[in-house]
Amino acid sequence: MDYSKQIQDIAAKLFADGKIDVFVGYRMNGFDDNQIPVVITDPKEVSTLVFTEKSVFNLSNYLKADHTRNKRAGLVVKGCDSRSLNLLLTESQVKRDRLYIIGIACEGVVDDKGQKMQNCIECIVPDAVVYDEMLGNPQGRKDYIVNADIKALAEKGLVERREYFEEIFENCIRCNACRHSCPLCYCAKCCIDQETASLYNGSNTASSAFHALMTWSLHLAGRCVDCRNCEKACPSHLPLHLLHKQNEKVIFENFQNHLAGVEEGERGAFYKYSLKDPDDFIM
């Protein structure tokens, strides 16, 4: 999967036609074979753009930044990135007519060790769902698979699960990198930063991390697209996907197979309801 040449050509053409002011893509980081996101404003830099199976980051995150927000932007999206972009469009955070989207029929990206990422193995929507131009051969929708970690956790006992998650919350240093790297966290003032919360919570206690991560994952429930930007950004390498995959599983199984951002114009699972939703747990 190497679309570097095509993307360079398309970006150069867009700049030449005056259709875009900035282009959001990937370039080599300069010291090893990994890539970093780049926002290009100068047409001369187009030749630095690359796209291979090492292009792991979700670029729709960069549409929130000041240097792209009110400009006409071109960008590259894989399947999962396009789902989050779809939600940003539905939630009126970005304007469709300002974007030129290059969709990729993604075959899966790899981690630092060269192995296929777990979310790519379980990927349901590999093709971009919103695009102006498609690169690669579309593979169509795949079946939903319950995450293996969630299955394993469900079989454990209460005390065992508590010990496992206590360790995760203790190792969190509250740097908020997960929140900043999330394309769907765009609130100007986050509720978990409220003055009482930050004053009393201290910094890196398990209590504070419990409050922050649980609130964060529940505010993303029904919207998270499993791009794993949060996990890639986490300096403590916490398995943050567990919280999101659990929510995704409950929502998929109980709310008419809802998947975030797959249909155009469809909002998150908590923005709608059905009269048949389960309520046997309510007294």
Place this chain on the structure above:
Amino acid sequence: MEEVKDKIVSIEKPELLAPPDWKPVIVGILCNWCSYAGSDLTGTSRTQYPPNIRIIRVPCSSRVDPWFIIKALQTTADGVLISGCHPGDCHYISGNYYARRRFLVTRELLKMVGFHEHRVQFSWVSAAEGAKFAQVVKKVTEDVVKLGPLHLYKKENFNK
């Protein structure tokens, strides 16, 4: 009876015993139009129910952000009760249908990270169901007494 009381442990942390004078703290978040009026009826009709519940009034059950539940558990609560109008009776037509979805997801996530499912409970209580409200509070209090004190992820400043 005294011996039994001494042996109350926290279900999530079995190594911790409850102090002998421990009484559970339950946070009740009630919808203004049904459950709050229902609890008012319980009071005016002089029905007895456990005094461990601290009631917070909200405009609608859909005002309950999952954040409220997490903050309650993180500060002083040993259990949380959330109550709203019966499906179809919402003052705002559909608020409790939206709330129902959130409650299910919140409950399942809390279960996964190691909270017993009886820590957070939900009920539909209408303004005419004063007796049901007393029953619900009684059941929640009994459940939480069985589970013991909640020692998970408590803020240090708020420790009892």
